[in-house]
Amino acid sequence: MxxxxxxxxxxxxxxxxxxxxxxxxxxxxxxxxxxxxxxxxxxxxxxxxxxxxxxxxxNSIPQCFLGTFPSRKRSKRRKHECRIARVIKEKKRLDSREFDRYFQNLWRSFSEDKRTSFTYLDSLWFYWYMKASSKGKVLTWIKRKQIFLKKYVLVPIVCWGHWSLLIFCHLGESFESKARTPCMLLLDSLEMANPRRLEPDIRKFVLDIYRSEGRDENKKLIYKIPFLVPKVPQQSNGEDCGIYVLYFINLFVKEAPEDFSIKDYPYFMNQHWFSPQCMDNFFAELDLFGK
Incomplete structure (x- = not known):
C-alpha cells in the first residue's frame, strides 16, 4: 500500500x-x-x-448505485447465470466428459415423444470406430441401439479436436421413398475446416452399420445416400464447437419435421438459424435441465 x-x-x-x-x-x-x-x-x-x-x-438519494447497494437479494438463479456466463467467456473447448454431462442433461429435458423418435450414439463411438482395434465393439454397441427403427439418430463427432454433429435421417426407410428420404446431415460450426473431409469415413461407417445389422441393401445404394452439409451459423472463435453441437441438437430435436424429405431441405437449417446470444442463453440454462 x-x-x-x-x-x-x-x-x-x-x-x-x-x-x-x-x-x-x-x-x-x-x-x-x-x-x-x-x-x-x-x-x-x-x-x-x-x-x-x-x-x-x-441529492441524498443517489439515482445510480453502480450495483454496490442492490435493492434486493440476488436470486440463486441469477447467480448461476452469472457463473455460467463467466464459463462461456473463459471456456476452453469441451472435452468428451463435459460434453456428455451436458448432453445427458439436455436429453432428459426432451419429451417422451421426442425421445421415442430419436436416439443417439455416444460422442466417442465414431472416434473409436476409426481405430481398427475397437471397430467391432463399436458396431456391436450400435446394434443394440436399433437405429433403423428410429426416425433420427444423433451422432456427435469429435475428430482432430473439433466437434460436429452427424444426423441419420430415416435410415430404416426404403431408398425409393420421397416423403421419408434416407439421408445424412453434417452440421458443422466451422465450415472453413472443410467438414466434407469426413465424408469418406462416414460412408464406410454407415456401410459397416448396415452390414453388421445383416441388412441386404446394395452397397452402391448405401454409398448413394445423400450426404448434406447445410450452411448453419458459424462460431466466432476456435473454442465454441462443442457448445454449438449441443445447441444444434437442442434445436433440431425440437424443430425436426415428422417426415424428412430432400425436397424441403434445408428446412430451418441455414446461416440465420439462431443468433450467438440465443446460444449463450441456452448454455446458461443447460445445467438447470438436469436439476
Missing part, C-alpha cells in the same frame, strides 16, 4: 491517489450526485466542503 510522510513526520495512507482512481472510473457516469462530484474532480475542478454539503443535502 502506498505511504508518504506529511510535514509533521506522521505516516499517512496515500488515499488521495486511490480516490483519484475511483473518481476517474465514476466520472464516466453522470446520473447521480456521486458521479457529478467525480466528474468535477477528474476534470481538475476544485470543490469546497460547503459545495459538497449542498450536493449531499439536495
Amino acid at each position: 502506498g505511504m508518504r510522510k506529511c510535514d509533521g513526520g506522521t505516516l499517512l495512507h496515500d488515499t488521495e491517489s486511490r480516490l483519484a482512481e475511483a473518481y476517474s472510473r465514476l466520472s464516466k457516469h453522470r446520473s447521480c450526485w456521486k458521479h457529478m462530484l467525480a466528474s468535477l474532480y477528474s476534470n481538475g475542478k476544485k470543490i469546497n466542503k460547503q459545495q459538497a454539503a449542498e450536493f449531499w443535502r439536495y
